Amino acid sequence: MTLARVDVELAAVAEADKPVLANVLQLYQYDFSEIRELDLTPHGTFTYRYLDPYFTEPGREAYFITVDRTLGGFALLRGDVDDDGSWNVAEFFVVRRHRRRGVGRRAARLLFARHPGEWTLSFDRNNAPAESLWRSVVAEAATGAITETERPPPIAGTRLRFTVSAS
Ligand SMILES: CC(C)(COP(=O)(O)OP(=O)(O)OC[C@H]1O[C@@H](n2cnc3c(N)ncnc32)[C@H](O)[C@@H]1OP(=O)(O)O)[C@@H](O)C(=O)NCCC(=O)NCCS
Numbered sequence: 001m002t003l004a005r006v007d008v009e010l011a012a013v014a015e016a017d018k019p020v021l022a023n024v025l026q027l028y029q030y031d032f033s034e035i036r037e038l039d040l041t042p043h044g045t046f047t048y049r050y051l052d053p054y055f056t057e058p059g060r061e062a063y064f065i066t067v068d069r070t071l072g073g074f075a076l077l078r079g080d081v082d083d084d085g086s087w088n089v090a091e092f093f094v095v096r097r098h099r100r101r102g103v104g105r106r107a108a109r110l111l112f113a114r115h116p117g118e119w120t121l122s123f124d125r126n127n128a129p130a131e132s133l134w135r136s137v138v139a140e141a142a143t144g145a146i147t148e149t150e151r152p153p154p155i156a157g158t159r160l161r162f163t164v165s166a167s
Helices: 015-036 103-114 128-141
Strands: 008-012 060-067 070-078 087-094 117-124 143-151 157-164
Touching (some): 008 103, 015 070, 015 087, 060 103, 070 103, 103 128, 117 128, 128 157
Parallel strands (some): 087 117
Antiparallel strands (some): 060 070, 070 087
């Protein structure tokens, strides 16, 4: 595998491309099926109940992550979680072919740059790659204190709150 530097960009998901996002969400949920014990439906798919609000509710944003102009993942952002102007990384995914090449790190920095100010995000306790990514990229991007709170079971994890300044 070559680890040559790749070109990472964000592209807002148009409503017409919602089915494309739904397809990639299946891959994301397949990865998460190990972390959260998700089961397949009898149709052989995973159910994701939260897609439509990204196209109907204000304060939601959906992006494809492109890698050398091909589809390489996605990010879903919510501005309505804490109701205080902060943005939340609700879902974040890089396809396996492009992992460990800095794609997640660069995509996260591009997201933060879109909305300087307060951010929150969470990762599950048993999702080591996500914990490592977010601790590392937040330490790089944040100015000031990073507040950490624990999320209790059934989905035990950690929530980070931090500030990103305009560059
Ligand atoms: C988590 C995820 C987004 C990381 O994407 P990625 O493009 O591979 O991440 P990067 O290559 O930018 O890695 C940045 C840093 O994250 C950490 N990291 C990423 N993957 C890791 C892994 N498998 N094990 C340990 N650390 C890891 C490392 O610190 C890495 O820096 P380094 O490569 O210099 O050591 C990807 O594995 C993924 O999509 N996983 C499934 C979905 C998911 O868990 N999403 C997060 C939800 S909170």
